[in-house]
Amino acid sequence: MDITTMNDAVVLCQTLRLASPALPIGAYSYSQGLETAVAKGWVVDESTARDWIEGLLRLAIARLDLPLLVRLRRALATHDHARLVFWSHYLRASREARELADEDRMLGAGLLRLLGDDSWAQQACAADVPPSLPLGFAAAGLAWGLPEQAALTAYAWSWLENQVAAAMKTIPLGQSAGQRLLSGALEPLARAVTCAPGIADDDLGALAPGFAIACAHHETQYTRLFRS
Template identity: 40%
Template structure:
């Protein structure tokens, strides 16, 4: 096989595509509490923004959505729809503010619409299932030949790019500062993915009370750029 061709190259390109902020699912329109943190939690510099986003990677994403993506990829590959519905329900039930739940639903719905253009079986797979974003993403990742671990890396990096973009706009920061924050997240993501993939159902968590407070305050923030 020639270098750079074949199933591995195709899967890599598909994961890069899935992680792209240009994917039409609306991720760029959410700050996941960061905009409110700029207003009320002292996020005003590159250092504080970097720490805040890095903490969110470890305390929220790695303990919840990343674990869901890892488990859902395997469930989709096994065609275990009962398991898929359980994982999807967990995401919906654990969103701690109205806008966080709306984000999971809107991005999931938009992702499913995109999937239907590229996967003939997507319509049947999501029939009667109001899919959340992590579960919809896992469906697409499961259709590649990439390991579930690599699918989670793509999910986490796509999240990181959206968060850095939000920080650049909301703090605001320069592009170089944004790239330094992204470099830090890229170093932290592999270990976060490994921890997430090792979590059992009872070990997943969705308890970030101060983030929930910031999100709730953001819903009535006087002036804002983002939907969450």
């Protein structure tokens, strides 16, 4: 095996590692409002689950999380601390429910702890930079030698797989339905990853009010499978 082929294999393995549900940060324990959407009857079957998940992928992940991951990664890569602080606080302010903000902070902090004393993680852990999952993915992507698009793909796939798993548990859906949901979301996911670096600052922002309402209601939902 030549060096280039081996390096490509390592990058692929690191991308799969970052996207894996086995990554020990606890992402599997959150439904991001989906549990409430099921409880309220907004999501009741495979079709409505597809509408919910793909809608969030287009209107939230593609318009906020992924382009901000790009900005955070580039700020880290160029050691631009001012922009790192600015975009980290921008992301924090964009989380519309306490549940979303707390999840983002805890998952991001968990991923940065996993990176240990890596120099990218140390830069991301500066006292005035609030931790977030996009920041953790930005640091992990740099630490593990991933190209920007690979880190974006890992983030989007990780989110998608967690949402489908939550739908399978709460609706519930079978494994074949889960695979159909994943297959159907491949094209919008690829489009989101491809377009994220080109989204202008003025075009940033999620537009999913029902999602924000569901996350806020989930904080006080009487019975829950997922963490609030």
